[in-house]
Amino acid sequence: MSHKPEKIRRYYKFIRFMLKYWNSDIFRKTSAIAMDEGYDDDDDERNEHKFEQSPQELVEDLKDMGPTYIKLGQLLSTRPDLLPDEYLDALANLQDNISPVPFEDVREIVEEELGTKISKAFNFFEEKPIASASIGQVHRAELLSGQPVAVKVQRPGIKDQFLKDLETLDEMTKMAVKHLEKAKTYALDEVFAELRHVLLNELDYKKEAQNLKTLKRNLRDYEHIIVPAPINDYSSTRVLTMEFVSGKKITSLSPLRQIESDFSELVEELVEAYLQQIINDGFAHADPHPGNIKFTAENKIALIDLGMVARFSPHLQDQLIALLLAMSKSNGEKAADVLLKMSEQNEWSDKHKFTKTVTQVIMESKDSRAKDLETGRILIQLNRLAVNTHIKLPVEINILGKILLNLDQIIAMLDPDYDLRMAIHDNVTGIMRKKMLSELKPENFFELILETKNFLEKMPGRMNRISENLANNELKIEIDAIDEKRVTDGFQKVANRITLGLIIAATIIGASMLMQVPSDFTIFGYPGLAMIFFLLAAAGGIMLTYVIIFRDENLDDNKKI
Known part of the structure; x- marks a missing residue:
C-alpha cells in the first residue's frame, strides 16, 4: 500500500481533473453523442474551437496526471464517434510525442534485462528512439548477425506508477458504483476491471512476444499482412526485441x-x-x-x-x-x-x-x-x-x-x-x-467415435432398466419445476399461524366471559383468572406480530439454486 500523503496527492489530482472536465462542453457533447440524445450539430459548427478547454490543455492535463491517464487519452484518440476532430488530433499526439527516457536509463534497463553489455549484444544501438509512448520507447538496433531489429524498452518505474494509479481508480470506481446510479447502470467496476487487465498485460513484454508469435502464425497465409517476429534471446519482461519493419503510419499517406x-x-x-x-x-x-x-x-x-x-x-x-x-x-x-x-x-x-x-x-x-x-x-x-x-x-x-x-x-x-x-x-x-x-480433423472424429462408443455400450443396460420399471409400474419421472418442500413448509407455517391466531382469539373471548364471574382473587381490581388469560393472549399476539414483521425471511433470499 502507498504512503498516506502520496495517496492524498493522487486523490487530489484525480478529483481536480474530474471537477474541471465533468461539466465541460466537450464532454457534454461527448455524452449527448454517446447516448444519441440529438446534440445540435449547427450549434457545434457555430461554436467550433470555442470549448472552454482547448485540445492542448486536455493533452497537458492528461500528461500531468501520469502514464495511466495518458493511456486513457490514447484510447480516447481512437474514438471519432465521441470527440471533436481537433481533440482527437491533439490526443493522437500522446501516442507519438511523449518525452523520451534518457539513454543512460535505457542502457541500464537493457543491460540488466539481457544480462550483458549493449555493445556485446548489438552491432549498434541507436540512442535516439524512433518512437516514444507512455509505457515504453522503441530504438532501432542491429544484432551481431546483421539483422536489423526494433527494441522496445519499458520506462523505468512505470509498473509501480501504474499500480498506484490503478489503486486510486479502483477505490474511486467502487465509491461511484456504491453511491451513483449511473455508475451502477454502466457497471463502471467491470469496465475498470477490464481496463486493469489490459494495462497490466501491456506491462509484460513476454506476453506481447507470445502474442506476436501467435498472430504471425495465424496470418501466415496473407502475403500483404506483416507481423514482426520477436527475438526470444533478446527479449524479457521489460525489453522486447523484434524484426524491424520499415514503413510509415498509414495516416501519413499523401x-x-x-x-x-x-x-x-x-x-x-x-x-x-x-x-x-x-x-x-x-x-x-x-x-x-x-x-x-x-x-x-x-x-x-x-x-x-x-x-x-x-x-x-x-x-x-x-x-x-x-x-x-x-x-x-x-x-x-x-x-x-x-x-x-x-x-x-x-x-x-x-x-x-x-x-x-x-x-x-x-x-x-x-x-x-x-x-x-x-x-x-x-x-x-x-x-x-x-x-x-x-x-x-x-x-x-x-x-x-x-x-x-x-x-x-x-x-x-x-x-x-x-x-x-x-x-x-x-x-x-x-x-x-x-x-x-x-x-x-481426425482428432475430432476420434472424440466423436469415443462418445458414440460410450453411448452404445450403456444404451442396452439403460433400456433394460426402463422397460423393467415400466413393466412393474415403477417408472417415475421427476420434474424439478417446483420446490415441494418449500411449498409444504409455507403451507404449514400459514396453518400454524392461523391455529395460533384462533387460540389467541379464543383466549381473549374466554377472558372477557370470565370478567363477568365474581372472584375473591383479583388483579388490579379485576377477576384474577380472567386477567391471566387476557395477559397470555396479549403476549401471544405481540409475539406473533414480532415474528411476522421482523423474523420472516424473504422467499427470494431462501431460494435454492
Missing part, C-alpha cells in the same frame, strides 16, 4: 498516392485477415488504430503493436458470425435476436424497445461506406442502447466494435468508397466454410 494507387485488393485482404482472427482463430489484434499500423514501400500492412489482444470463445465466435451476417444484410431484427441470445437480462430489461431501436439503427445505416465510419460505431451504439434498456451484452461486443471502428478509419484512408458490409458478408461466408473444413 493524397496523391491515395489517388494514384488502387488499394482495393490490399483492403480486401486486410478485412479478411481481421475476420479470420475474430471468427475463426478467436485471437485478434484488439487495437488496430492508425498508430499501430505501418504502411510499407511494398504496399504491405504491418501490425507492429500487440500489447492489447482480444480472445473470443468458440461459442461466442458462432454468435458473432450470426451477428455480422445479420448486420451485413441490414437485418436489424435478426441482429437484435442474436444480441439478446448472448446477453444477460433481468426483470427491468426492455427487449421490445431494444429490438425496435436496433432494427431502426441498422436500417438507417444500410447504404454507408467506409468513409462514413459506421460499422464499428453501430456496434458501440448498440452496446450503449443495451445498457439503457437494462440488457447486459458481453464485453467482447464493445471490443469488436472498437476493432471495426479502427478498421473503418484505416479502410477510409485506402479506399473511402469500400463497402465493408458487403465485404463482411462475402468473407464471413468463406471463412465459415474454412472453419468447418478445419474442424473435420
Whole structure:
C-alpha cells in the first residue's frame, strides 16, 4: 500500500481533473453523442474551437496526471464517434510525442534485462528512439548477425506508477458504483476491471512476444499482412526485441498516392485477415488504430503493436458470425435476436424497445461506406442502447466494435468508397466454410467415435432398466419445476399461524366471559383468572406480530439454486 500523503496527492489530482472536465462542453457533447440524445450539430459548427478547454490543455492535463491517464487519452484518440476532430488530433499526439527516457536509463534497463553489455549484444544501438509512448520507447538496433531489429524498452518505474494509479481508480470506481446510479447502470467496476487487465498485460513484454508469435502464425497465409517476429534471446519482461519493419503510419499517406494507387485488393485482404482472427482463430489484434499500423514501400500492412489482444470463445465466435451476417444484410431484427441470445437480462430489461431501436439503427445505416465510419460505431451504439434498456451484452461486443471502428478509419484512408458490409458478408461466408473444413480433423472424429462408443455400450443396460420399471409400474419421472418442500413448509407455517391466531382469539373471548364471574382473587381490581388469560393472549399476539414483521425471511433470499 502507498504512503498516506502520496495517496492524498493522487486523490487530489484525480478529483481536480474530474471537477474541471465533468461539466465541460466537450464532454457534454461527448455524452449527448454517446447516448444519441440529438446534440445540435449547427450549434457545434457555430461554436467550433470555442470549448472552454482547448485540445492542448486536455493533452497537458492528461500528461500531468501520469502514464495511466495518458493511456486513457490514447484510447480516447481512437474514438471519432465521441470527440471533436481537433481533440482527437491533439490526443493522437500522446501516442507519438511523449518525452523520451534518457539513454543512460535505457542502457541500464537493457543491460540488466539481457544480462550483458549493449555493445556485446548489438552491432549498434541507436540512442535516439524512433518512437516514444507512455509505457515504453522503441530504438532501432542491429544484432551481431546483421539483422536489423526494433527494441522496445519499458520506462523505468512505470509498473509501480501504474499500480498506484490503478489503486486510486479502483477505490474511486467502487465509491461511484456504491453511491451513483449511473455508475451502477454502466457497471463502471467491470469496465475498470477490464481496463486493469489490459494495462497490466501491456506491462509484460513476454506476453506481447507470445502474442506476436501467435498472430504471425495465424496470418501466415496473407502475403500483404506483416507481423514482426520477436527475438526470444533478446527479449524479457521489460525489453522486447523484434524484426524491424520499415514503413510509415498509414495516416501519413499523401493524397496523391491515395489517388494514384488502387488499394482495393490490399483492403480486401486486410478485412479478411481481421475476420479470420475474430471468427475463426478467436485471437485478434484488439487495437488496430492508425498508430499501430505501418504502411510499407511494398504496399504491405504491418501490425507492429500487440500489447492489447482480444480472445473470443468458440461459442461466442458462432454468435458473432450470426451477428455480422445479420448486420451485413441490414437485418436489424435478426441482429437484435442474436444480441439478446448472448446477453444477460433481468426483470427491468426492455427487449421490445431494444429490438425496435436496433432494427431502426441498422436500417438507417444500410447504404454507408467506409468513409462514413459506421460499422464499428453501430456496434458501440448498440452496446450503449443495451445498457439503457437494462440488457447486459458481453464485453467482447464493445471490443469488436472498437476493432471495426479502427478498421473503418484505416479502410477510409485506402479506399473511402469500400463497402465493408458487403465485404463482411462475402468473407464471413468463406471463412465459415474454412472453419468447418478445419474442424473435420481426425482428432475430432476420434472424440466423436469415443462418445458414440460410450453411448452404445450403456444404451442396452439403460433400456433394460426402463422397460423393467415400466413393466412393474415403477417408472417415475421427476420434474424439478417446483420446490415441494418449500411449498409444504409455507403451507404449514400459514396453518400454524392461523391455529395460533384462533387460540389467541379464543383466549381473549374466554377472558372477557370470565370478567363477568365474581372472584375473591383479583388483579388490579379485576377477576384474577380472567386477567391471566387476557395477559397470555396479549403476549401471544405481540409475539406473533414480532415474528411476522421482523423474523420472516424473504422467499427470494431462501431460494435454492
